[in-house]
Amino acid sequence: MAANIASLLNRIASLGLGVAIAGGVVNTALYNVDGGHRAVIFDRFQGVKDDISDEGTHFLIPWVQRPIIFDIRSRPRNVPVTTGSKDLQNVNITLRILFRPEAKRLPGIYTNLGEDYDERVLPSITTEVLKAIVAQFDASELITQREVVSYKVREALVDRGKSFGLILDDISITHLTFGREFTEAVEAKQVAQQEAERARFLVEKAEQQKLAAIVAAEGDAKGAELIAKSFEEAGEGLIELRKIEAAEEIADRVSQAPNIAYLPGGNMLLNLQAP
Incomplete structure (x- = not known):
């Protein structure tokens, strides 16, 4: 009886171990791709596969295949560049770039550039484009024709980004100074x-x-x-009129003085100033 119980326990233990191993294998064979992301599969025997995994849960071969997850949402990056204008003035420009990888080209991006593709591509193509565009304008034109400069830079950068599998959603000049x-x-x-x-x-x-x-x-x-x-025309009459007007003005001022008073019954004035 005891031997039977021991044999049963051994079987249960073996079964539990098998279930645990199977669960571990199943768990390693699953991987998730979150929203706004895509996955590329690296196979130890076949290399990077051309298939791209969309959002959701997917299967792979444990220890043989490995998922590389990419964020395909737009992300900002500031790229500073120092270059020269047409009139040989030093120009410091900073571009703000919103970029994202082209999903169907992720296998090639990973094979040729790696996961840090933006570090490898954006600074180099931005420097190349800005040096070519800024050299077409004088320093003063870079200020007065800033919209034209931005448009030319945007067109050239978008075209260069496509050759590397990058989509540039927005490009703007955020900083522009001179030497x-x-x-x-x-x-x-x-x-x-x-x-x-x-x-x-x-x-x-x-x-x-x-x-x-x-x-x-x-x-x-x-x-x-x-x-x-x-x-000349009025003669003595005008002179007499002016004398009368002057006398009236003098009499008016004297009459308003505080220390002057009129004598009773006469037109003469008496100075009553106190000693």
Whole structure:
């Protein structure tokens, strides 16, 4: 009886071990591909297979095949480049690139470039394209014609990216500066323009003041001429009128003084200033 029980236990243990081994084999034969990803299979005997695994759970041959998972969603990357303009000015440009791999070309991308394909491709083609495009423009044109430069860079980069199996969804210039010499020259030019504008303003102001003085002098001369003519025409009557007006003004001012008072019954004024 004891021998039978021991034999049964051995069978159960062997069966459990077999189930565990089978479970381990099944588990290693499954792999998952998440959303926005694709998988390429590397076979130890056949190399990288042409088939591409979509999202979901898939089977492979354990210890013989291995999945390489790629993210096929758009990702950003900043690529700084220093190059020269048409007029030999140093230009520092940074491009922001949204890129993703072309899913059907993933086997070739992995075979030729590896999983870090973006590190190998984007800096080199960006430098190549920017050096070719920027050399067509002067430093000032890079600022005034920035949209044209961006368009040319975008077209050339998209075309170059296709040859490596990359899709570039968006390309934009986020940083554009020049060398220290050019920056200092631009600042000096701006200062000179401001000084020239100030000098022109001062000249125009002096001209206006001169014209104003001439007009005022002509007005005074005309006024004096009219007064002289009036004296000639009116004679003694105008002089007497001016005397009366002057006397009235003097009398009005004296009457408003605090220390002056009128004498009763007369037109004479008495100074009542206190001692």
